[in-house]
Amino acid sequence: MNNLMIGIGDYNASKAKGVAIKTLALGSCVAVILLDPVTEAIGMAHIALPEASIDFEKSKSKPGYFADTAIIALYRRMGELGSLTKIQDMYIKIAGGANVLNNSMDIGNRNILAIKKILWQMGTGPVAEDVGHNYSRTVTAYTDTGLIEISSHSRGVWNL
Amino acid sequence: MKSISDKIIDRIKDLPPVSKSFFQIMKITGNPNYSFQEIARVIEYDPVLTAKILKVTNSSSLGLKRTFDSVKAAIPYLGEKTIIGMAVDSCAHGFYNSPLDGYLSLEGELWKHSIMTALIAKEIIVTAINRVPDPNQVFTAGILHDIGKMVISGLLSEAGVLEANGVLDVHTFLDREEALISINHCEAGRLLAQHWGLPELYQQVIFYHHNPQMVDQCYASIVYAVHLSDIVAMEYGMGTGVDSLQYRLDQDYKNFYDISTEKLYGIISKADDEYNKINEFFKA
Numbered sequence: 435m436n437n438l439m440i441g442i443g444d445y446n447a448s449k450a451k452g453v454a455i456k457t458l459a460l461g462s463c464v465a466v467i468l469l470d471p472v473t474e475a476i477g478m479a480h481i482a483l484p485e486a487s488i489d490f491e492k493s494k495s496k497p498g499y500f501a502d503t504a505i506i507a508l509y510r511r512m513g514e515l516g517s518l519t520k521i522q523d524m525y526i527k528i529a530g531g532a533n534v535l536n537n538s539m540d541i542g543n544r545n546i547l548a549i550k551k552i553l554w555q556m557g558t559g560p561v562a563e564d565v566g567h568n569y570s571r572t573v574t575a576y577t578d579t580g581l582i583e584i585s586s587h588s589r590g591v592w593n594l
Numbered sequence: 595m596k597s598i599s600d601k602i603i604d605r606i607k608d609l610p611p612v613s614k615s616f617f618q619i620m621k622i623t624g625n626p627n628y629s630f631q632e633i634a635r636v637i638e639y640d641p642v643l644t645a646k647i648l649k650v651t652n653s654s655s656l657g658l659k660r661t662f663d664s665v666k667a668a669i670p671y672l673g674e675k676t677i678i679g680m681a682v683d684s685c686a687h688g689f690y691n692s693p694l695d696g697y698l699s700l701e702g703e704l705w706k707h708s709i710m711t712a713l714i715a716k717e718i719i720v721t722a723i724n725r726v727p728d729p730n731q732v733f734t735a736g737i738l739h740d741i742g743k744m745v746i747s748g749l750l751s752e753a754g755v756l757e758a759n760g761v762l763d764v765h766t767f768l769d770r771e772e773a774l775i776s777i778n779h780c781e782a783g784r785l786l787a788q789h790w791g792l793p794e795l796y797q798q799v800i801f802y803h804h805n806p807q808m809v810d811q812c813y814a815s816i817v818y819a820v821h822l823s824d825i826v827a828m829e830y831g832m833g834t835g836v837d838s839l840q841y842r843l844d845q846d847y848k849n850f851y852d853i854s855t856e857k858l859y860g861i862i863s864k865a866d867d868e869y870n871k872i873n874e875f876f877k878a
Contacts, residue, residue: 442830442831442866443866458831459831459832459833459838460831461828461829461830461831461833461838461839462829462830462831463830463831482830482862482863482866483859483862483863484859485859488856488859488860488863489860489863489864492863492867499863499866532829532839533829533839534825534828534829534839534840534841534842534843535765535766535841535842535843536842536843536844536845537825537829537843538843538845539853539855539858540855541829541855541858541859541862542829544855568839568840569838569839569840570828570831570833570838570839587698587835587836587838
C-alpha cells in the first residue's frame with residue numbers, strides 16, 4: 435500500500451489502486467473527502483481555517499488551507515485525474531472539527547459550518563460525517579475499497 | 595518501594611543530555627532586562643553551537659544572498675526567535691526529539707508542539723490588554739512548557755496509560771496522569787526545571803500552564819499566553835499524542851488578551867507561516 439500523505443492545508447487525489455490517502459492528527463482542522471463513483475478516484479483536503487479572506491495571499495499559494503478555496507481546488511484536482519463527474523454526484527465525507535473542553539472560540543465547529551455552507555451553495559452536502567468532540571483523528575481513505583478509516587489514540591479504529 | 599519523587603529524580607538522571615549553553619541562554623532570557631547580544635555571546639563562546647548555526651544559516655537551501663561568518667551578523671536576517679529556536683534545538687536535540695512512549699507521541703512531535711506553542715504565544719501577546727510581555731521570554735517559555743512530559747513518559751507507559759482509557763473517571767489528562775502515577779507533567783516539569791536551575795519565570799510557566807488561575811499575578815500574562823497557545827497548538831493538530839485536546843481552556847485569558855475568533859484565525863495563519871519558515875531552517 436502506498437501512502438499519499440496530506441499535510442495541514444494540503445489537498446490531493448488518486449485513482450490508482452493500492453493507495454492510502456492519509457492525514458494525521460486532525461484537531462479543529464477538517465478533512466473533506468470526495469469520492470467519484472465513476473472513476474473511483476478519491477481526493478482529500480486538510481482544511482485549517484474557514485475563509486480565504488483571513489489571508490488572501492496565503493489562499494493563492496496554499497488553497498487547501500481555507501475551506502472556500504480548498505473544496506474548489508480539490509474538485510479541480512479530481513478533474514485533472516480525468517473525473518468528469520459533477521460534484522453533486524460525488525460522495526462527500528467529512529471528519530475532524532474537534533475542540534478542547536470549554537473553548538468558546540470553537541474553531542472546529544466553525545470550520546464544519548463553513549464547509550457545509552460551501553457545499554450547500556454548490557448544491558450538495560456530506561453523506562457521512564464524524565465531527566466534533568474533544569479527540570484528534572487520523573483519517574485514511576483507501577482507493578482499493580473506497581473505505582474511509584478513522585483512528586484516534588486510545589479510542590480505536592472505525593469506518594466512516 | 596521508591597517514592598514518586600525518587601522515581602522522578604531517577605528519570606531526570608536518565609534524560610538525554612542538554613548542553614551548558616542551553617542553561618546559560620535560559621538564565622539570560624529569564625532576566626527581564628537582558629539584551630539579545632548576551633545570547634549571541636553565549637552562542638559564540640560555544641564553538642559547536644556556532645558551527646551548527648552558521649552551517650544552517652549558510653546552507654544554500656535557505657536562499658540567503660550572502661554568507662555569514664558570525665552569529666551576530668546573522669541575527670538581522672534570521673530574527674531573534676529563530677536564533678533562540680536553533681540554539682535550543684542544537685543544545686537539546688536529543689531531549690526534544692525523543693519519542694514520548696507514555697503519550698504515544700512520535701519522534702519529533704514534542705519539538706513541533708513546543709515550537710508551534712511558542713510561535714502562537716508570540717503572536718498572541720500582540721493583543722495584550724495591559725503590559726505586553728517580552729516576546730523572546732514568551733517564545734522561550736512556549737518552548738519549555740511541556741518538558742515534564744519527557745520526565746514522566748516512561749512512568750506513564752509502564753503504568754499502562756492506554757489500558758486505563760475509559761476505566762478511570764477523569765476529566766482531563768492531568769487527572770489521568772495523577773491517577774496513574776501520582777504526579778502530572780506540570781509538577782514533574784517544575785522538578786526538572788529546578789534541577790536544571792531554570793529561572794523562576796520559566797518554572798512558573800511550566801508548573802501553571804494548565805492551571806493559570808493559580809499563578810502569582812506578576813507571571814500571569816506570560817502563563818496565560820502559553821496556556822492559550824498550548825491549547826491552540828493542540829487543536830491545530832500539533833499535539834503530543836494521546837493527551838491532545840484532553841485539557842480545559844481557562845476563559846480568564848480574556849482578562850489579559852483581547853482575542854476574538856477572527857483575530858485568532860490571523861494568529862494561527864501567521865504562526866503557521868513562521869513555523870514553516872523555521873522548519874526550513876531545521877531541514878537545512
